Amino acid sequence: MWRRLNSLPLFFSQVRRADELKICQAFCTEIVKPVEGESYSRRNSPFVAFVLGGPGSGKGTQCLKIAETFGFKHIGAGDLLRKEMYSGSENGAMIQKLMTQGSIAPSEVTVKLIKKAIESAENCKFLIDGFPRSEENRIAYERIIGAEPNFVLFFDCPEEVMVKRVLNRNEGRVDDNEHTVKERLKVYKAITLPVVNHYAKKGKLYKVDGTGTQEEIFERVRPVFTSLRLST
Ligand SMILES: Nc1ncnc2c1ncn2[C@@H]1O[C@H](COP(=O)(O)OP(=O)(O)OP(=O)(O)O)[C@@H](O)[C@H]1O
Ligand SMILES: O=c1ccn([C@@H]2O[C@H](COP(=O)(O)O)[C@@H](O)[C@H]2O)c(=O)[nH]1
Ligand SMILES: [Mg+2]
Numbered sequence: 144m145w146r147r148l149n150s151l152p153l154f155f156s157q158v159r160r161a162d163e164l165k166i167c168q169a170f171c172t173e174i175v176k177p178v179e180g181e182s183y184s185r186r187n188s189p190f191v192a193f194v195l196g197g198p199g200s201g202k203g204t205q206c207l208k209i210a211e212t213f214g215f216k217h218i219g220a221g222d223l224l225r226k227e228m229y230s231g232s233e234n235g236a237m238i239q240k241l242m243t244q245g246s247i248a249p250s251e252v253t254v255k256l257i258k259k260a261i262e263s264a265e266n267c268k269f270l271i272d273g274f275p276r277s278e279e280n281r282i283a284y285e286r287i288i289g290a291e292p293n294f295v296l297f298f299d300c301p302e303e304v305m306v307k308r309v310l311n312r313n314e315g316r317v318d319d320n321e322h323t324v325k326e327r328l329k330v331y332k333a334i335t336l337p338v339v340n341h342y343a344k345k346g347k348l349y350k351v352d353g354t355g356t357q358e359e360i361f362e363r364v365r366p367v368f369t370s371l372r373l374s375t
Contacts, residue, residue, distance in 0.1 A: 188290070189261060190371075194272045195339055196298030198327045199305035199312070200353045201360060205298065206272045208361045213368045216266035220274035223256040224248055225316075243317045245326030247276045247334065250283035258288060270296075277334040281341065295342040296367065298360075300353035302328060 192215070194202045203219060210217040221242075228238040234252055241248050253274060261269060271292070275281040285291060309324045318327065342348040351363045 189266075190268045191290070191292045192270050193274060193292045193295045193342075194270050194298075195295060195335065196353060197300060197302070197305045197331045197335075198318075198324055199308035200298040200300040201308070201357070202272050202298055204357055205296075205360060205364055206270045208357070209270060209364060209368060212365070213268075213371075214266070215268045215270045215368075216264045217270050217272060218257060218260045218264075219272040220253055220257060220276075221272075223260060224253065227252075227256060239317065243323060245318060245323045245330055247280070247330060250277075250280045251287075253280065254283050254287045257284070261288075275335075275338050276330070278337055278341065281338050291345075292342075292347065294347045294349055294367075295339070296364070297339050297342075297348055297350045298353035299350050304354055 194206055196202050203222075206215075206217045206219070209215055224238050224242065228235045228242065234248075238248055238252070257271060257274065275284055305328070306324055309319055310321065312319050318324070339348065343350075349367050351360065351367075353360060
């Protein structure tokens with residue numbers, strides 16, 4: 144569907160936290176370099192950043208700030224699934240069960256929702272928050288969408304901080320409870336971190352310290368997006 148985008152140059156070093164998989168850390172001044180003269184369009188080649196991190200690492204919070212400051216369209220994979228769940232669609236009950244368990248929805252379902260959200264947006268720059276959750280998700284996205292993300296923003300946060308934030312969230316989510324957050328952390332470590340590692344190896348990962356205040360974190364994120372020189 145969309146033509147493949149060039150992989151973007153990042154520089155690497157070893158990691159401290161999230162070290163189960165020895166994820167590489169990007170630490171460069173010119174973080175993302177779109178190809179000279181390249182223009183991005185919603186249908187042919189949107190500019191896509193995946194935003195990953197554990198439950199409560201602050202993905203949604205930071206995506207709102209990035210979207211507002213840099214004009215990206217924020218697509219929360221979990222938000223799309225929650226909307227589907229409450230819509231009364233045929234997948235609703237299945238999604239509710241998986242979310243309550245802390246498990247992951249079938250790739251076809253999630254990618255279809257993401258594709259629809261991209262195609263119906265009046266934008267060509269997207270933040271896809273909380274996806275891909277697994278290697279299977281990633282492969283399905285690449286197959287169905289026909290492109291890789293331009294880069295991946297990863298919020299690295301200690302487990303105890305993430306759990307505390309989730310349990311204080313108070314938004315009525317079916318998964319904001321002690322039991323589900325424990326399951327989500329297991330899934331995150333076993334299935335999502337390999338995706339993070341995949342993008343690190345490809346030179347597409349930008350890792351940000353997810354501790355501190357929302358404002359402090361955003362100041363770490365800001366240079367990533369300031370360095371983008373998108374021609375649209
Ligand atoms: N830096 C921060 N310090 C304290 N609380 C925060 C911070 N960032 C976000 N929060 C709060 O923590 C909770 C979780 O944040 P957020 O929803 O952004 O995380 P998330 O990574 O999207 O989580 P999930 O994967 O569960 O959707 C929210 O209530 C949010 O307001
Ligand atoms: O790609 C995805 C994203 C989310 N889910 C399910 O939704 C919940 C909550 O997701 P958030 O991104 O944290 O809002 C997640 O635990 C999964 O159950 C999914 O299946 N696939
Ligand atoms: Mg979220």
